[in-house]
Amino acid sequence: METGLSFTEFSYQLLQAYDFLYLYRNHNCLLQMGGSDQWGNITTGTEFIRRNVPDAKAYAATTPLLVKSDGKKFGKSEEGNIWLDPEMTSPYKFYQFFINVDDALLPTLMRYFSMKTKEEIEEIEVRHRDDPQQYKKILAEELTARIHIAMKRSDLLSG
Numbered sequence: 723m724e725t726g727l728s729f730t731e732f733s734y735q736l737l738q739a740y741d742f743l744y745l746y747r748n749h750n751c752l753l754q755m756g757g758s759d760q761w762g763n764i765t766t767g768t769e770f771i772r773r774n775v776p777d778a779k780a781y782a783a784t785t786p787l788l789v790k791s792d793g794k795k796f797g798k799s800e801e802g803n804i805w806l807d808p809e810m811t812s813p814y815k816f817y818q819f820f821i822n823v824d825d826a827l828l829p830t831l832m833r834y835f836s837m838k839t840k841e842e843i844e845e846i847e848v849r850h851r852d853d854p855q856q857y858k859k860i861l862a863e864e865l866t867a868r869i870h871i872a873m874k875r876s877d878l879l880s881g
Contacts, residue, residue, distance in 0.1 A: 735766045742767030743774060752780055757787040757795070788834065791824035806869055813870040820862035825854040832861055837868070 730737075742764075745751035754764045764782040771780040789795050804819045805811040811819075823831065832843050850857040 735763050736770075738763045739767040739770035742780065743771050746771050746775065746778070746780055753783060754780070755783045755785070758784045759787050759795070760784060785834070788830070791826050808870060813866055816869065817862045817866040820865060821855075821858050823858060825858075828854060828857050828861065832857075835865055836861065837864070 742751070742754050745754075754767055756764050761782070761784050764784065768780045768782050771778045787795055804816055808816075820831070829847065832838075832846070836843060838846070846857060846860055850860075
C-alpha cells in the first residue's frame with residue numbers, strides 16, 4: 723500500500739530554510755553546510771534569506787556524501803551514527819567509532835576530518851599500510867581530542 727508523502731516530508735525544505743533564516747537573524751550564521759544530498763534544501767535556505775532580508779548574503783556549501791563501506795550514508799537517522807555532543811556519544815564511544823571503522827574508509831575519513839597536511843597524511847598511509855589499527859588510532863586520537871577538548875574549553879570559557 724502506498725502512503726504518499728507525509729506533511730513533514732512535503733514541508734521539509736521550507737522548514738530547513740526557515741531554520742537557516744532564524745540562525746541568520748539571531749546568530750549571524752552566514753553559512754549552512756551539509757552533504758551533497760542536502761544541496762536543494764540548503765540552497766532553498768539561502769534563497770529564503772535573500773528574499774526576506776534586504777541585501778542579505780548567505781552561503782551554502784556541500785561536500786560529497788560520506789558513506790559507509792556498505793554504501794549506506796552516515797546520518798542521524800542511521801544506525802551506528804556518532805554525535806559531537808558528549809551527552810549523546812561519550813568521548814570513549816566517539817574514539818571507538820574511529821578505531822572500529824572499516825579499513826577501506828580510513829583514507830577518506832583522514833582527508834575529510836584531519837587537520838594534518840596532505841604530505842603528513844600520505845606519510846601516515848605509507849608508514850601504516852600494513853598496520854591499519856595504528857592508522858585508526860592516529861585518526862581517533864586526533865578527532866577525539868579536537869572535538870572533546872575543544873568542547874571542554876568552550877564550556878570553561880562560557881561557564
